[in-house]
Amino acid sequence: MSHTPHTVAGCTLLAIALAAGVTSCGSDGNPLSADPYDAADQIAFNGPAGNGGKADPDKPLEVTTDGSDGRITDVTAKDAAGRYVAGELSADGTRWHSTSPLAANARYTVRVSTEDEDGAPGRKVLTFHTSKPTTKKHLTVEFGPKAGTYGVGQPITAELNRPVQDRKQRAIVERALKVDSTPAVEGTWHWVDDKELHYRPKEYWPTHATIRARSNLEGVKISDRLWGGKVKPLKITTGDQVIAVTDAASHQLTLYRNGEEVRSIPVTTGKPGFETRNGVKVVLAKEYFVRMRGTSIGIAEGSADSYDLPVYYATRVTWSGEYVHAAPWSVGSQGYANVSHGCTGMSTANAEWFFDNVREGDIVKVINSYGNTMEPFGNGFGDWNLTWKNWRSGSALVGGTPDGPKPQDAARLRPAAV
Template sequence: MLLAGTACSDSEGGGKAGPGAPQSGGTAGTSTTPGASTTPSDNPAAANVAVVPAKGAKAVAPDKPVTVTTSVGTIKSVTLKDDDGDTVDGSLNADKTVWTAGPGVKPGATYTLSGSAEGTDGASVPISSTFSTLKATKNLKASVVPLNGETVGVALPIQIYWNNPVTDRAAVEKRLKITTSVPVEGTWHWLNSKQVNYRPKVYWPAGTKVTVNIDTAGVNAGNGTWGAASREIKFAIGKSVVSKVDVKKHTMTVTINGKLARTIPITAGKDGFTTRSGTKVIMEKFTTKRMDAATIGLKPGDPNYYNIPDVKWAQRVTSSGEFVHGAPWSNGAQGSANVSHGCVGMSLANGQWFYNQTLRGDPIVVTGTTKYMTEGNGWADWNFPYAKYQQGSALA
């Protein structure tokens, strides 16, 4: 037997509206008051079931509570499915008298709620209802770095790129969760309304397994934008490879799992093309990469112009065009002078060895210049003290 009502109490509050609650007016999706009891007056032991939102309710806000309540007996089972067959999980309270749907109700969908309750008389009462949610003005979807199943370096920041701007950053951030195989302290940090990153307080421990839950289906991101889907990304941290470039000494030291593996002679940026100091993170890896100075504003005829079609063992570390790569044309300067256009160059043999040690997400810490990394120029998350980085969280 079904008790009808309309819904719209705050979803954080659990939506535990009881059958005896006072009536209140409003449009579909704006009231949590169930209708009158349908329990027969001559059988007070029969289950008394109330469902919010009301059966047939239209344009229900996806972030409003969906609840099933009985004032007599217990709820035995509840299933909530949309018209695509996707299920929204829910939970019962301790005495099994209230079932509350979890997050995940999507905009622009029709939902069917089914199940059963049992009265103190032992009789089963079916639960059956339908409602539809409002259509979003804009849908919110996420693209993620790293890829699902990828193994990455110890400095990789998790990056979520939204297809539409997020106005209510706190509401969205509450629906993001990081789970790790070993304890890891970390924080989210919004770069802008369309990107939020996560980094640990210190580098990821080698071998850590990480799960990213982007549980944003049905979240109200503000300005008519609603979460259209949820995602789960699982990835792993590889071995620890931490490299340090000393521009003044023209060397790069590579430490693997805490032990010095190799010291490599290098050349860095010459005057006018200074290599940035700071902690950089390997973003992309290319066995062969064309490098054209036009990408940094130089034109053919300029004495500094270059266009090399086959740079070997190139690993990008900034969006502005800095790489670490093999540079056989500068072998004579490696270890003694800085002659590049900002990249860190080394011999082909060292370049290949280094390329084979690294993963996307490994850190390269550069010192010795007065030009520094800035936020947004590559994966620059490690160039801020953790406390300052943490201030970029909407929940800080």
């Protein structure tokens, strides 16, 4: 039977797989007594005897009993940092063993609870230390984005310094990477590739939420030669829910703040052959000035589609160069026709207003375009274009494999366009 980190052990013959030495004990008194008896004589510890020596963190923790005079009822093991050891208890209560790795160079406290054949409770507290890792290779993680306030669409990212391919090793890493939000929401990690994970909730983050990312990897064995290293935690907050919806068919961009329509702006989007991507994108950056050239997206200089333009109030939504920006040269088409090379263009005054009213992490959604759907990964944050089922399939703890293009596919995507 599977057990939570607050696991189960009992008052009978116990063997914790970190030492040797098996003895027995009895309730020695009224079995209905409210005070648990000392179960020390029932416990065998398969680690260093007494408080000397160090236990091997590579070996699992185990508690057993022969079942002759009782059973294990609870085992709780945690280190000095407060990290619990997950484990499983057999159906007959004769064996508990750890299912999560022990940390190296750590001090553990194990609380064992038992119950004898008369129902009297027994207790014993054990302590031991684990040895230092023998490897010099460490897995570290860098959380993103940098600390600050973001829109409700901002994913949390985790960049690993070394690739992790094995599914069991990924599960160890993922289990140690914690994301908490206030208010609390349902969410999970998704492996983008061997060195990158993204975390998002089922729906957008709540407004004015506090989100913290931290790691419990330090000292934890991931593979024979790879151990978790120290990781700097991250704290970000969210602002209002800002969602800009661009309808390529009606040539209008409508900005909603906390569900209320704030402003509708006439726009132009990508013309045939340069259609704007459909789907949900996340604001990546705001750039007051960008120089855009047709040659950057493969348009030959001097051709009918060639351009070299100064662009102002440019809000970036893809790394390949899709923006919402000022396009004074196409004002006559804005609200009526799609004439751009993939960007969403508007008047300079409207672009300045949009620029001032969005922040990184806000949502920009395009509908009714003939373009492809925004890539989930590799060209910005298209994370929200995956269904929740497909998102969860990219978790090593849930099951399945990531869905959609890999970041290396970004090299084949179109760069900047106007």
